Amino acid sequence: MIPRLPMPALVATLVFATPAFAADASIVMKNFDFAPMTATVAAGTTVTWKNEDGEPHTVVSTDGLFRSAALDQNDTFKFTFAKPGTYRYVCSIHPKMVGTIVVK
């Protein structure tokens, strides 16, 4: 009988092969939430927000860096994050809705 060889090396390779960051990222506004609420992206990534609620929302940077128009259902807004940092934003119509983009 041929003994089976354990394959720990292959398993280890699979774990570390997972990409850490997306090339571009999508956020949806649904049920008065930004989803995902926190997203981590590489510098240079363009993030696209899409409103899937019947109620309009906005995407407004708390640092004054970006501000979308009022987004009706299915409207989108894009912003390209050139520099690393942590960028918080809020919906100015429903300011309980908050989100964060972490740029690495």
Place this chain on the structure above:
Amino acid sequence: MRDPKTRRDALKCLAAGGAGTLFTLSGGVLLPLDLADAATRRHHGTPLFVQISDSHIGFNKDANPDVAGTLAKSVALVNAMPRKPALILHTGDITHLTRPEEFDTAAQLLSGLKAGELHTTPGEHDVTDGGQAYFARFGKASDNRGYYSFDSSGVHFVALINVLNFKPGGLGALGDDQIAWLKDDLAGRSASQPVVVFAHMPLWTIYEPWGWGTADSEQAFALLRRFGSVTVLNGHIHQIVQKVEGNITFHTARSTAFPQPTAGNGPGPGPLKVDAGVLPSMLGITSIAYARHPATATLTDTTLA
């Protein structure tokens, strides 16, 4: 119903609501009056004002596919009142998406009001661009600050703006500059002069999880409490909620566009779809009438049907 003898009876009438609800504030308690009786009272030239709110021109979803039509009906309702109002207050969310064509349509419809001047305060839907479009049209009264005051028929009106400085956690806010201005504005005024304060978001906390409140409004009320008659008129929540606290009556108005769920009864403060036959009974305007001696404010909420 019989004349209410107790505050409990008065509150039962208050809960009934509906078209043409009429309340008189007397001695700090709201007492309902029979509408027919009220209509025959002589007014001795006392002032009458109207509040319109949340017209959301540009909204086109199921809850009301024709908000321009229901605003036009609200204008017609005001024009049909037996007494012409001295002025109209619009407490904000004039537009739905801050768009120029929405402001234009709203202005066109509101110009049909056969009343005195129109005074406005913006809602958060009106200032998604930071205030540029709203102030271009309505900023003159306040030098583009959003807060201003004026007197009409002996009543002191104060317009406050609480949709530009949201606090983390979502409540509206007035900001230190506005509160400092208010202190200056009220200083030296006789406590017997009736005051009407109007702003878009509720100036008291109705439901914090949906942002229905103003974080720093207590600083404003500290300045207002010495006055004998203060009426606070707000919009934003598209339904009537009232409170009386000492000499201050708080009142939110219906929308002319669509209702919203009551606090907590839904995923968020969005449009509430009701049967087409029911919708007109959930939209409407508020009128404010004054008697002079003593200075009593009478609020009347009227629906489209």
